[in-house]
Amino acid sequence: MTVAIAPLTSEHIPAAVQRYDRWFTRARRPPSQRSWLADGPVRGEELLGKLQHAPGLEACRALDAEGALIGHLAAVPLDLTPDDPAALRSHPHSALVPHGGHALPAGRETEVLRALYTRVAERLVADRRLVHYVDVPAGDTATAPWSDLGFGREIVHGLMAVRARGRQPRGVEGLGIRRAGPGDLPQIGRMAAESSRRQRGSAVFKPQPEGPLAALRLHYADALADSRCGAWIAARRGEEIGMVVVVPAAPDPVTPESCVELAEAYVVPSARGEGISRVLLATALAWAYDSGHRHMSARWHSASLAADHWPRVGFRPVAYRLSRTLDARIGGPAGTY
Structure with a gap:
């Protein structure tokens, strides 16, 4: 038809x-x-x-x-x-x-x-x-x-659903978690930029231009000063090795009311596999529940090495962004290429 x-x-x-x-x-x-x-x-x-x-x-x-x-x-x-x-x-x-x-x-x-x-x-x-x-x-x-x-x-x-505190992840020896504030923008910005920069590699291969990366270093200035947002830094032996930032999420057809978004999450490569990200996430979830939120959203690249991590910690896919990139040789009037 x-x-x-x-x-x-x-x-x-x-x-x-x-x-x-x-x-x-x-x-x-x-x-x-x-x-x-x-x-x-x-x-x-x-x-x-x-x-x-x-x-x-x-x-x-x-x-x-x-x-x-x-x-x-x-x-x-x-x-x-x-x-x-x-x-x-x-x-x-x-x-x-x-x-x-x-x-x-x-x-x-x-x-x-x-x-x-x-x-x-x-x-x-x-x-x-x-x-x-x-x-x-x-x-x-x-x-x-x-x-x-x-x-x-x-x-x-x-x-994922945000519930009252249940079983907490096992602690990491020598790890300290503290709430981040406006004075922590350099550390939060540095780790956010490093997290994004890693998307240049396999198998994501996403261009990460230096201009937007520089802007990302300052992007969370307002969030760190806003009580509706939350950010935490993980440190060990005086070294800051991870962070997480959550911000209010706008409701849409796949995002319910009373939801916060996991805007950034990062652990330095040398400290991965120890459970640090789980401790940071548990801290953010506890704050979210106490602040009246009942859901948390997150977005990740499907080709990233960390793509399997987020479902394992409790996030269930509710939507995708699909993409199609056409051959850059296309140009001129239709039928000439």
């Missing part, structure tokens, strides 16, 4: 919201997720309401034979400055399909997505945006249609 594609404009948003809410409710609860892993609010109306006003938005809708909306796709341009820490994780001239940016009909996911993406991707490539990202809930329902188009899992978004 042929899929008709047409522009997605403000008059179509109510129908797109209904389609998104139904699709997301079906897609975000794969059998592997446990019942205690709370969902965030769907927020289709809020998400699409913001998207329609995004500058440079590339959006279209799919129609069935009767002309009814059966799916949509909306990509937002990403343009990052040379000193933006976000450029450590995302290409500075790319595009993102965020939560709310697409919905598909059951049974025709790949067919409809291919038709939508063909239209949107053509415009993105014409603007020399050759790196495309999409946020999807975990599970085959959401990821398989994108995999059929060449997208791969790049970043995992995990979530």
Whole structure:
């Protein structure tokens, strides 16, 4: 059956919201997720309401034979400055399909997505945006249609419940944990930059330009002065060997209310394998519970050597960022390359 594609404009948003809410409710609860892993609010109306006003938005809708909306796709341009820490994780001239940016009909996911993406991707490539990202809930329902188009899992978004203190991790001999404050910005910034710099290596191979790394050293200045955030430093024999930083997390379809985000976690390579990260995480979880938070989120590169660590300590995947990088030789009018 042929899929008709047409522009997605403000008059179509109510129908797109209904389609998104139904699709997301079906897609975000794969059998592997446990019942205690709370969902965030769907927020289709809020998400699409913001998207329609995004500058440079590339959006279209799919129609069935009767002309009814059966799916949509909306990509937002990403343009990052040379000193933006976000450029450590995302290409500075790319595009993102965020939560709310697409919905598909059951049974025709790949067919409809291919038709939508063909239209949107053509415009993105014409603007020399050759790196495309999409946020999807975990599970085959959401990821398989994108995999059929060449997208791969790049970043995992995990979530864990924050409970009252239970069994604590075994202590590490000679280790001290202290709360970090504004005066600890040099140490927190140094370790955050070193953690990010390591993503240059195998098998992540993520460019880590020096400009954003320098900005990252100062990025947590406000967090260290904010009582809603928490940061701790691990030290042994006078040497600072690890840290953790948690900040409030904005609710979204995979992030429930009352959630904090594990923004940074680092242990120097020479001290890894001793359980230091577990002690730091337990400290942050205890603070989060006492502060009224009931969930903690974290994000990590799926190709990182530490990717297996986070599920082992309790984070369950609830969403992925998928990516597709097109051959940089593409250029000029269609059909000339």
